[in-house]
Amino acid sequence: MMNWGVVTVLLLIVAGSAMATEPAVNERQASYREAGASNFDAARGEGMWNQQQMQQEMRQSVSCASCHSANLRTVGKHIRTGKLIDPMAPSMNAERLTDAAKIEKWFRRNCKWTWGRECTAQEKGDFLQFIQSR
Numbered sequence: 370m371m372n373w374g375v376v377t378v379l380l381l382i383v384a385g386s387a388m389a390t391e392p393a394v395n396e397r398q399a400s401y402r403e404a405g406a407s408n409f410d411a412a413r414g415e416g417m418w419n420q421q422q423m424q425q426e427m428r429q430s431v432s433c434a435s436c437h438s439a440n441l442r443t444v445g446k447h448i449r450t451g452k453l454i455d456p457m458a459p460s461m462n463a464e465r466l467t468d469a470a471k472i473e474k475w476f477r478r479n480c481k482w483t484w485g486r487e488c489t490a491q492e493k494g495d496f497l498q499f500i501q502s503r
């Protein structure tokens with residue numbers, strides 16, 4: 370016999386966790402604030418996500434969306450290797466934004482590759498605000 374009380378509680382937990390801010394995001398954004406950043410903005414993050422910039426190795430304009438797609442809920446495709454990349458949206462991929470070390474590692478690599486420089490604390494905080502809202 371089904372216990373609907375338990376089912377309801379489980380559904381609420383699942384729904385709630387998809388919306389909740391990840392501890393790793395809180396921790397990262399707190400450290401960005403310590404570095405002088407503030408007021409993290411999802412719309413600004415989305416604008417930067419789609420911002421095209423000339424990429425030296427590719428000799429063409431690229432953006433974060435070139436590999437991750439502009440729609441974070443869809444599968445991305447690595448522009449150089451063609452490898453598929455799991456959706457970035459935490460609502461589609463529960464492992465996203467759960468590991469601070471992974472977040473920093475890929476920010477470092479991807480900002481350098483895409484923009485030719487590391488991202489600032491403000492930019493990283495805005496990116497996380499955008500990604501976690503999807």
Ligand code: HEC
Binds near residue numbers: 447476480484
């Ligand atoms: C050349 C392809 C490529 C581009 C361009 C790119 N990324 Fe990535 N990104 C990857 C790959 C590959 C991974 C690691 C595989 C995975 O996590 O699915 C990754 C992982 C990440 C992660 C880790 C997320 C997590 O918690 O799992 C973040 C954050 C990220 N990228 C942000 C960015 C941002 C911001 C930009 C633009 C400045 C960008 N990426 C541009 C290929 C790319």
